Amino acid sequence: MIWSFFSDIVVVIQVGSVVFGTVLAAPLVSSLCKKRRRLGFVCMAVGSLFALIATSSAGLWVLAAANAFWVVSSLRGYWLLSEKTLGAATEGLQAV
Secondary structure, eight states: OHHHHHHHHHHHHHHHHHIIIIIIHHHHHTOSSHHHHHHHHHHHHHHHHHHHHHHHHTTOHHHHHHHHHHHHHHHHHHHHTSSSOHHHHHHHHHHO
8 A cells, every 4th residue: 555655656746747847847948038938947947856856766866866957957047037137146256
């Protein structure tokens, strides 16, 4: 009974990974609207987190590291599209 419950949770996590990481994120990230692209990066981060949970529960540590990379990349994309511009953040670095 416990194994059946665990396998159902893993299946739900995998479906969440596909839905959030691919089905929702792909059209939103490629959108021209800045607000939709930011939402796409959030969906990509959620899908990557689901994939990270699924791969680490299966013991696939190399794929888990790849999913962690995608989580960080999606957070970076969200940060780059935030209200702060990258130029304002790097001006202090160039002045030093």
